[in-house]
Every structure is written in structure tokens, then in C-alpha cells.
Amino acid sequence: MKLKLNKKIICIVAAVLSLCMLSGIVYFQFQGKKESVHLNYRDFITKMEEGKVQTVYLVDEAKLKGKLRSGQEFVTDNPRTENFKETLLMHNVRVEENKGNSIIVNIASFVGFILVFGGMAVFMSKQASRQTSMEFTKMSNMEAIPQGDIKVTFANVAGNEEAKESIMDLVDFLKNPEKYAKYGARIPRGVILYGPPGTGKTLLAKALAGEAGVPFYAVSGSDFVQIYAGLGAGRIRSLFKKAREHKKCVIFIDEIDALGKKRDGIHGNDESDRTLNALLTEMSGFHEHEGIIVIAATNRLDTLDEALLRPGRFDRQIEVGLPDVNARHQILKLHSQRKPLAPNVDLGKLAHQTVYFSGAELESLLNEAAILAAKQNTEQIGIEHIDKAYYTVIAGEEKKDRSAIAKEDREVIAYHEAGHALVTKMVAPENKVTKVTIIPSTKGAGGFSMNIPPDKMCRSKREILNQIKISLGGRAAEEIVFGEENITTGANNDIEKATTTMLAMIKHFGMNPKTGLLNYDVLYNYSSSGIDSVIIDECKKMMEQLYGETKEVLKNNRDLLKNIAEALLERETLNEEDLDQMIYGNHENLRRLI
Numbered sequence: 249m250k251l252k253l254n255k256k257i258i259c260i261v262a263a264v265l266s267l268c269m270l271s272g273i274v275y276f277q278f279q280g281k282k283e284s285v286h287l288n289y290r291d292f293i294t295k296m297e298e299g300k301v302q303t304v305y306l307v308d309e310a311k312l313k314g315k316l317r318s319g320q321e322f323v324t325d326n327p328r329t330e331n332f333k334e335t336l337l338m339h340n341v342r343v344e345e346n347k348g349n350s351i352i353v354n355i356a357s358f359v360g361f362i363l364v365f366g367g368m369a370v371f372m373s374k375q376a377s378r379q380t381s382m383e384f385t386k387m388s389n390m391e392a393i394p395q396g397d398i399k400v401t402f403a404n405v406a407g408n409e410e411a412k413e414s415i416m417d418l419v420d421f422l423k424n425p426e427k428y429a430k431y432g433a434r435i436p437r438g439v440i441l442y443g444p445p446g447t448g449k450t451l452l453a454k455a456l457a458g459e460a461g462v463p464f465y466a467v468s469g470s471d472f473v474q475i476y477a478g479l480g481a482g483r484i485r486s487l488f489k490k491a492r493e494h495k496k497c498v499i500f501i502d503e504i505d506a507l508g509k510k511r512d513g514i515h516g517n518d519e520s521d522r523t524l525n526a527l528l529t530e531m532s533g534f535h536e537h538e539g540i541i542v543i544a545a546t547n548r549l550d551t552l553d554e555a556l557l558r559p560g561r562f563d564r565q566i567e568v569g570l571p572d573v574n575a576r577h578q579i580l581k582l583h584s585q586r587k588p589l590a591p592n593v594d595l596g597k598l599a600h601q602t603v604y605f606s607g608a609e610l611e612s613l614l615n616e617a618a619i620l621a622a623k624q625n626t627e628q629i630g631i632e633h634i635d636k637a638y639y640t641v642i643a644g645e646e647k648k649d650r651s652a653i654a655k656e657d658r659e660v661i662a663y664h665e666a667g668h669a670l671v672t673k674m675v676a677p678e679n680k681v682t683k684v685t686i687i688p689s690t691k692g693a694g695g696f697s698m699n700i701p702p703d704k705m706c707r708s709k710r711e712i713l714n715q716i717k718i719s720l721g722g723r724a725a726e727e728i729v730f731g732e733e734n735i736t737t738g739a740n741n742d743i744e745k746a747t748t749t750m751l752a753m754i755k756h757f758g759m760n761p762k763t764g765l766l767n768y769d770v771l772y773n774y775s776s777s778g779i780d781s782v783i784i785d786e787c788k789k790m791m792e793q794l795y796g797e798t799k800e801v802l803k804n805n806r807d808l809l810k811n812i813a814e815a816l817l818e819r820e821t822l823n824e825e826d827l828d829q830m831i832y833g834n835h836e837n838l839r840r841l842i
């Protein structure tokens with residue numbers, strides 16, 4: 249009874265207090281609006297250059313306040329660069345340092361209100377209390393793994409050679425930031441690792457910290473959302489504050505997409521915007537000689553807000569793809585190092601059977617097998633354990649055996665990619681084919697073949713036509729080998745690319761005799777006749793002719809096409825040397841004959 253009464257009183261007091269608080273907040277907001285405007289940093293610089301800025305109050309906060317000559321007060325981002333004060337003085341701006349400004353006081357009182365308000369809420373609801381304290385604990389738990397405790401090095405990462413190389417560059421940046429500062433080089437602040445789950449992104453970030461011998465902070469983008477308003481941005485600031493104490497360190501933000509998703513303009517989310525802005529502000533506030541590198545990871549690069557990818561932010565993007573057969577073999581070897589494998593386990597063969605497995609799945613495969621063997625008390629881990637574990641690992645995503653479904657698809661993909669590569673070699677040997685693979689990547693649905701034309705200012709009509717033939721090479725190979733009935737949707741992107749190029753030839757470059765030397769975009773601006781049917785007819789005609797020629801190239805080299813496709817099925821990835829070896833043999837001279 250006593251307890252109930254107490255609760256009632258508490259509720260009444262809480263209601264009255266809340267009312268007071270609310271009016272306080274409303275008053276504060278009214279005051280705030282009257283007082284200062286928010287200038288983005290670029291506008292601030294413009295105003296400064298125009299001599300419109302009278303005073304700036306320098307503080308060590310993310311935002312700083314100032315006054316325009318018109319009397320208007322403003323708030324803007326604090327760049328925290330070393331020569332900021334000098335720049336201000338050079339522009340005749342009065343600089344006042346560390347002066348408590350009224351907005352800070354206001355913010356403090358606002359935060360005070362919020363805290364009291366929050367406190368009441370906590371008091372009134374046990375549930376909320378538990379939740380809040382969890383969030384706060386999370387916040388204070390952002391401890392770094394100290395330097396020396398990170399045992400991960402590049403030796404723990406198998407495969408992923410290209411990603412590893414890019415990360416290796418950063419080790420030197422972290423070890424000797426002064427060296428780069430001396431030459432005025434901007435040290436990369438942010439790196440995005442992108443690729444499918446479980447491919448070793450976290451591992452690479454840890455290896456960077458491990459190799460450079462610096463502390464490692466790991467957080468996840470999703471830790472910053474779904475928490476009380478304003479806390480996300482606060483957490484970012486406290487994370488960076490802690491990181492700065494170390495001078496050199498690696499901050500790893502997993503699932504960056506949780507706070508840096510593209511804004512669609514309709515479903516804006518103020519809270520994640522605020523958090524993202526706090527992150528960007530912190531990153532642009534790094535001192536030149538500071539060795540802090542932020543590594544972010546995401547499964548999808550294309551969903552990220554462009555603001556994140558601008559220079560000075562996450563301007564290095566590194567793909568971390570699924571491992572090919574060679575890389576899978578190395579990963580299996582690495583993770584079986586301390587496992588007693590039976591002689592009947594052939595890791596090379598296992599690598600072939602684990603198409604589309606990520607590094608994490610391979611690790612899990614061996615781990616599950618080890619658990620099974622331990623349960624049965626057998627001396628060693630045998631192939632029978634691995635076979636069983638195989639289904640445990642892929643269960644849940646697909647009932648059927650992945651490699652079995654993939655078999656037919658893989659063959660079509662192999663011929664498709666072989667088609668692209670062979671046509672490139674035949675019609676445009678000056679292009680570089682850096683990599684052909686049937687392992688899916690973000691660059692292409694099935695597989696992809698990287699074909700880089702030489703760097704030139706202008707391209708000739710012949711080069712453009714060849715580029716279209718290269719795009720058509722995939723579909724042409726499918727048709728020749730599997731018949732017209734069996735062509736696939738795999739050529740979707742290729743057709744899009746070919747059409748775009750073809751239209752540009754006709755509409756912009758005046759490279760078709762029938763449609764003439766006209767720019768059709770300019771023409772359409774003056775008449776509203778829509779797309780000219782002559783253009784469509786010419787496009788189709790030219791495309792048909794090029795497709796015929798492409799098929800001819802492949803038909804004349806069917807053996808080569810078969811060899812390349814079979815090599816792809818066997819090795820999954822081929823590089824330029826492998827291709828040249830197959831096409832030109834050992835005789836470099838032959839190259840000139842073709």
C-alpha cells in the first residue's frame with residue numbers, strides 16, 4: 249500500500265517536472281533560433297574571404313561559434329587544423345580563445361534538461377532504465393585492444409592478395425606519419441573495405457593494426473543507431489577522443505552502411521544523419537601528423553552516401569572478394585595448421601568442392617569437422633567428418649548442394665567470360681585483360697573479365713567498335729557453344745554497355761554515315777520529335793553486324809575458347825600471363841603475327 253502511494257506521488261511530481269522541463273526546452277529552442285544560424289563550413293569560408301566575419305570564438309569542440317559583421321551570430325564546424333587561427337587572423341577576424349560562449353551554456357543547460365528528463369524516465373520505468381544503462385555501458389566499453397595485444401598479422405590472411413597489398417601500403421603510413429607529412433602528402437584517413445560477408449575484412453583491419461603495432465578500436469555502425477537521440481553523435485565524438493589519446497591507432501567501423509546509407513531525400517533519418525555528420529566532422533578534424541586511420545567495412549559499396557566517399561574521407565575503396573580455388577586452398581591450409589587431419593583429406597580437392605565459400609565458411613567447415621571428430625574420439629579428422637560438416641555449414645542458406653547447382657551455371661559463366669577475354673585478345677590486343685574470373689564479384693553478376701583500354705585522350709571509331717565487340721563477346725560465346733535457345737540473362741550489363749556506347753557514336757560523335765554529323769541531343773532540344781526511328785534502325789543494324797563479326801572471331805578460335813573456359817572451370821581465375829600463354833604459347837614473337 250505504502251509502495252503504491254509512493255508511486256502515485258512520484259508520478260505526479262514527474263508530470264509536473266516534465267511540464268517544467270518541456271517549457272524550458274521550448275524556451276531554449278526559441279532562444280536558440282533567435283540567436284545564431286548554422287553555417288556549413290564552406291559558406292563560413294566564403295563569408296570569411298568576403299570579410300564578413302567579425303569574431304570567432306576558438307574552442308576545442310566539434311562546433312565553434314562566431315559573429316558576423318552584421319551582428320548575426322553563427323555556428324559552424326570546427327576544422328581543428330593547426331593553422332586555422334592564423335588563417336582567421338590573416339582575414340582580419342578577431343579571435344577569442346576558450347571563451348565560454350552562450351551557445352555552449354545553452355547547450356549545457358539543454359543537455360542538463362535532457363539528463364534530468366532522461367533521469368526521470370529512468371526512474372519511472374525499469375525497462376527503460378535497463379536499456380539506457382546498457383547503452384551507456386556500451387559507450388564506455390569502447391576500449392581499444394592495446395598495441396601488442398593484436399596478434400593478427402598478414403600471415404593470418406590467406407588469398408586476397410590485392411586487398412592485402414593496398415593495406416600493406418598503409419602500414420608504413422602508420423609507422424612513419426612524419427615522413428609523409430614532411431613531403432606534404434596527405435595521409436589517407438579513411439579506407440572502405442567492401443565485399444561479401446566473411447571474406448576477411450575485419451581480419452585485414454586487425455592485421456593492419458597488428459603489423460603497424462598500434463591499438464585497435466572496433467565498433468559497428470549499428471551500435472550507433474537505435475539508441476537515444478543525440479547519443480550516436482556523442483558516441484562518435486567520444487570514440488575519436490579516446491582514439492586521439494593514442495596519436496596512432498586504427499579505428500574499425502563494421503557495417504558502416506548502418507549510419508552512412510544513401511539519403512533518398514524522402515526517408516531522411518535525422519538521427520543517423522547527425523551521427524554521420526559527427527563522423528565526417530571528426531575525420532576532417534584530424535591533424536596532418538596524426539596517425540589515425542579509420543577503416544570501414546560494408547557488404548555493399550553502392551548503398552553508401554557519396555558524402556562518405558569524397559576526398560579526405562573514405563577516399564580509398566578496396567574490394568575484398570570471395571576466394572577463388574587457389575585462395576580457398578591457402579585458407580584451408582591456414583586453418584588446418586593445428587588440426588590433426590587424416591591422410592585421406594586432400595585440401596586441394598576440398599578447395600575445388602567449396603566453390604562460393606567465404607573464408608569464414610571455410611574456417612567453420614574445418615571447425616565443425618574437428619568438433620565431430622572430437623565427439624567421436626577418433627584419432628584424426630577424416631574426410632567423413634568434413635563431408636558431414638559441409639552440410640552443416642551450408643544448411644540454412646540453401647538446402648541443396650551448392651556446388652551441384654552451380655555446375656551448369658559455372659559452365660555457362662566460364663564460356664561467357666572466356667568469350668569476353670578471347671574477343672579482347674583478338675580484336676584489341678592493346679587492351680589489358682588484368683583478370684578473368686568466374687567467382688562472382690560486385691563488378692559482375694556471374695563472373696567478370698577486367699578489360700582496360702589504353703589511357704588515351706581520344707578514341708577512334710575502330711576502337712569504339714572493338715569495345716562493343718568485347719561487350720558482345722560473352723553472349724556470342726554462349727550462343728555458339730550452347731545454342732540460341734540457351735542464351736542467358738548473364739549478358740544484361742553487356743547489352744546495356746554496348747547500347748550506351750553505340751548511341752553515343754551516333755548521337756554525339758557523328759560516326760554513322762546515315763545519321764550524319766549531328767548531335768542529336770542538341771537537335772532534340774529544338775524539336776520535340778522524340779527518339780528518331782532512324783537512330784534506332786541504325787543502332788540495330790550496326791549492332792547486328794558487330795555481333796555477327798564477334799561470333800565469327802570466336803568460331804574461328806573455338807579451340808582457344810574451349811581451352812580458356814576449361815582453364816576457368818579448373819582454376820576459376822586467370823590473369824593476363826595465363827591468357828597469353830594459352831593464346832600465344834611461349835613464343836612472344838607470335839604475338840606480333842596476330
Ligand SMILES: Nc1ncnc2c1ncn2[C@@H]1O[C@H](COP(=O)(O)OP(=O)(O)OP(=O)(O)O)[C@@H](O)[C@H]1O
Nearest residue numbers: 404405406445446447448449450451579607608611
Ligand atoms: N582470407 C582469409 N584468410 C584467413 N581466414 C579468413 C579469411 N577470410 C575469412 N577468414 C576467417 O573468417 C573469419 C571471419 O572473417 P572476418 O570477420 O574478417 O570477415 P568479414 O569480411 O569482416 O565479415 P563480415 O562482413 O560478416 O563482418 C576470420 O576470423 C577468419 O577465421
Ligand SMILES: [Zn+2]
Nearest residue numbers: 722738739742
Ligand atoms: Zn558479360
